[in-house]
Amino acid sequence: MNIDWFTFAAQIINFLILLALLKRFLYGPILKAIAEREAEIVSQFDAARREQAAAEATRQDLQKQLDGLATTKKQLLAEAAEEVERWKQERLGEAHADVDAARFDWFETLxxxxxxxxxxxxxxxxxxxxxxxxxxxxxxxxxxxxxxxxxxxxxxxxxxxxxxxxxxxxxxxxxxxxxxxxxxxxxxxxxxxxxxxxxxxxxxxxxxxxxxxxxxxxxxxxxxxxxxxxxxxxxxxxxxxxxxxxSGVRLRDSPSNVPGNSVETGESRDVS
Amino acid sequence: MGGAALNPDQPLWQWGPVHLNATILWTWVVMAILVLTSWSVTRRPGTRRRPSKRQIVLEVIVTALRHQIRDVSRQEPGQYLPFIGTLFLFIATAALLSIVPGYVPPTSSLSTTAALSTCVFIAVPLYGIPHLGYRRYFRQYLQPSVFMLPFNVIGELSRTLALAVRLYGNMMSGAMIGAMLLAMAPLFLDVAMKLFGLITGMIQAWIFAILAMVYIASATQVHESRETQP
CATH class of the missing domain: 3.30.2320 (hypothetical protein PF0899 fold)
Known part of the structure; x- marks a missing residue:
């Protein structure tokens, strides 16, 4: 139960030396490693957030492009439909004209x-x-x-x-x-x-x-x-x-059917 | 070593007033284990993303100490970690080595526990004065009146003494009981007592460190709050 004062002083010195050594070889490096890892994690989170923001911006940009493409697609489809309708009307008109011409020729021939x-x-x-x-x-x-x-x-x-x-x-x-x-x-x-x-x-x-x-x-x-x-x-x-x-055969008006071009009869024989 | 187990301060080698005893010898062993272990782990730290397993163990210990200090002091643990952490690691390692045959814990010497308590006694004003200043720090010994100065001083000394005696009593009793049981009882009983001594030693290390932190925190916070009262 006695205190050996030399041991007392030596233990104080030993404790202070141990404190300094542990501060040098344990707390400093470990805390530094933890801080660096936390900083790296924070930087990784920041980088991830930046990449996420960039990805979001890219997504919005792509979405805008998709919207633009969809609008362009609609316009192109509308223009194509209009063009097709116009072409169809032209072909129909040409076909009608051809049919009329053929029918006219047929009537002429007939x-x-x-x-x-x-x-x-x-x-x-x-x-x-x-x-x-x-x-x-x-x-x-x-x-x-x-x-x-x-x-x-x-x-x-x-x-x-x-x-x-x-x-x-x-x-x-x-x-x-x-x-x-x-x-x-x-x-x-x-x-x-x-x-x-x-x-x-x-x-x-x-x-x-x-x-x-x-x-x-x-x-x-x-x-x-x-x-x-x-x-x-x-x-x-x-x-x-x-x-x-x-008999059902519709014929164009022949010159003989045109009014004023009637067939000459015996009563209208000309005395000129 | 039988005599050393009962009184580890008995000189093993002496040269004038300078002598070497089991307390100092085993203290150096404990110091060497702590320093070499720390140095071997931290001299080549693992990569930042994948630290080594031993480094992870040390990080867990250090992080746990930081959390304990933060919970007790309600302050950032950075400035207190080396002192409180060294106290805990030294006492805990000294207790853990008790499983080694022939080992005498340095903390079973009153000289060691008194030295550690004295370090705490000195550390309290060293941490408190920078926080409060000389006048505010020493004025708290005059609170609530100047007549309380002797009682406050006695309180400071008595708690330091209690800190030293508590640790010494627990560790010395464990070593003493182990030595006595080894001479009287079968071997397995001594092993059981050693294992029980491990638990007691870890608890005492935690108690010593926590009480030291409480004393230091009270020197920085309680006095400060008392000063801020109208």
Whole structure:
């Protein structure tokens, strides 16, 4: 229980030496290591926060770019759709135009073919009619009928003498050979107009059907069955068009259907 | 060493007033263990990210000491850590080595515990005066009145004495009882007492360090708060 004062003093010195050594070799290095690690961790946290902020900024930038791309995509799609719609309308317009042109050509071809068919039928019909009429008129043609024909023509000629000025070089065309008295009768009628009888020539025209035609340089007066046949031809054209329309074939207006371009009939035969 | 176990201050070698005894000898051993261990670990510290296992152990010990100091003093532990930490490590190591056969703890000598208590007694004004100044520090011995000066001085001395005797009594009794049981009882009983002595020694080390911190903290905080009262 006694204190050895030398040991007491030595232990104080030993403790102070130990304190200094531990401060040098233990507390200092350990605290320094802890502080450095904490500083490194703090710096790593700061770096992580900076990287996170940078990443967030990058993300926002990329998001903006994505938004911009989405907007651009919408605009491009809208423009493409508009372009496609415009192109489609143009192609449709061209297709319609092509179809109209083709239909027009088809109608033209159809009209042409119809006209050719009509002309062909008319020709055949007229030929048949003419053959028939010629046959009938030929069978009925005799002196009396020719005389009646000449008489009728002379009366018509006398009615229209006022519109028939005097002229030289008159030619009388007939479907049959006129007898001398008949030539005399027509010549007398023409004399009343001041035409020199010696200048009247008589000719035969096979195209005239039971008819007589007087022609000067500028005027013509005729009476023949061709006018009736022309009326018959016009009527046949009308009947043919009606028959085609009723069968469902819609045809463009042919020149013969245009108002004011009617088929000439016997009543409208021209006296010019 | 049987005599040294009972009185470790008996000289083993003497040259005039200078002598060498078991207390000083084992103190040097404890100092060597602490310093060499610290030096071997910290001379080549591990990388910052992956410190060595031994460095981690030392960091755990130092960090625990810092936390204890901070909890007791309510102050930053930086300035107190070397003193309080050295007290704890020296006393704890001196107690842990008691498992070595023939070892005599230096803390079982009253000279050692008195020296440590004297260090605490000196450290209290050394930490308190820089905080409060000479006048404010020494004026607290006159509180609440000048007539309390003798009692305050006696209080300071008595707590220092109590600090020394408490540590000496616990450590000496452990060594004494161990020596007596070794002579009287079977060997396993002495081993059990040694293990019990380890626990007692660690607790005493913690108590000594905490009381030292309390005394120092009271010299810096209690007096300061008393001065701030209107």
């Amino acid at each position: 009209d042409r073919e119809r006209e050719q068919l009509r002309s062909k039928l008319l020709t055949q019909y007229r030929q048949h009619a003419l053959q028939m009429a010629r046959g009938v008129l030929t069978c009925l043609a005799d002196v009396d009928s020719q005389k009646l024909l000449v008489d009728s023509f002379v009366r018509q000629l006398e009615e229209q003498l006022s519109a028939f000025p005097a002229s030289d070089g008159v030619t009388v065309w007939s479907a049959f050979k006129l007898a001398a008295d008949q030539q005399q009768q027509i010549g007398d009628a023409l004399t009343h107009t001041g035409i020199d009888r010696t200048g009247v020539a008589f000719r035969i025209d096979d195209s005239l059907i039971c008819g007589i035609k007087v022609r000067t340089r500028d005027h013509e007066i005729s009476w023949n069955a061709a006018d009736s046949l022309a009326f018959l031809e016009g009527q046949f054209s009308l009947d043919l068009n009606e028959a085609l329309s009723a």
